[in-house]
Amino acid sequence: MGTFVRGVIEADSLAVFDWDVEGEFPGVKRAVQTRKLWEPAWGAEFYNTSDHIFKIASVREAGGDAVTAIVCSIGQGKNDEASFPPLFDSDNRPTSTDRGISIVRLTINTEGEKPPEERPGDRLFPGYDVFGDWWVSEYKNAWAPNVPGEPKPDTAVCGDMGDLTAPGPSYPGWSGSGV
Numbered sequence: 001m002g003t004f005v006r007g008v009i010e011a012d013s014l015a016v017f018d019w020d021v022e023g024e025f026p027g028v029k030r031a032v033q034t035r036k037l038w039e040p041a042w043g044a045e046f047y048n049t050s051d052h053i054f055k056i057a058s059v060r061e062a063g064g065d066a067v068t069a070i071v072c073s074i075g076q077g078k079n080d081e082a083s084f085p086p087l088f089d090s091d092n093r094p095t096s097t098d099r100g101i102s103i104v105r106l107t108i109n110t111e112g113e114k115p116p117e118e119r120p121g122d123r124l125f126p127g128y129d130v131f132g133d134w135w136v137s138e139y140k141n142a143w144a145p146n147v148p149g150e151p152k153p154d155t156a157v158c159g160d161m162g163d164l165t166a167p168g169p170s171y172p173g174w175s176g177s178g179v
Contacts, residue, residue: 003115010025015037031135070105105139110134115131
């Protein structure tokens with residue numbers, strides 16, 4: 001489950017900046033059919049960077065072959081060459097607004113072949129299909145700062161999100177060894 005959710009969340013985050021999400025995460029367009037556009041945001045700048053920590057807060061059965069995963073995210077993005085990396089340091093701790101706290105709810109159909117087991121390595125992207133036959137039937141941003149009309153869930157489900165003052169490359173990295 002962790003491999004699938006991580007692949008979905010990282011590919012979705014990457015789509016904001018990258019034209020080749022399918023190359024880095026083969027199978028993502030099939031696995032996340034709820035997302036129609038897999039291209040960078042209009043006007044995306046060359047120096048886009050994102051320092052985020054993602055945490056799977058819970059996974060619960062949703063009936064049949066489906067589960068619901070709650071994923072917490074904290075961090076920020078920039079498109080200024082001077083702020084690439086690090087975005088956060090001990091002299092510039094992010095405020096609660098800068099951190100961009102959000103909670104995503106994924107409903108996942110787990111019928112068919114399971115995703116491969118995660119194998120940590122030194123690659124930023126796997127380059128092979130980490131989704132198996134599973135697919136997302138709902139991808140809902142349950143709350144993000146300053147979104148009118150969105151209810152604010154209790155972010156206590158996220159627990160400790162870690163230290164944002166030491167960002168770095170994707171950790172753990174992907175093995176790139178395929179399956």
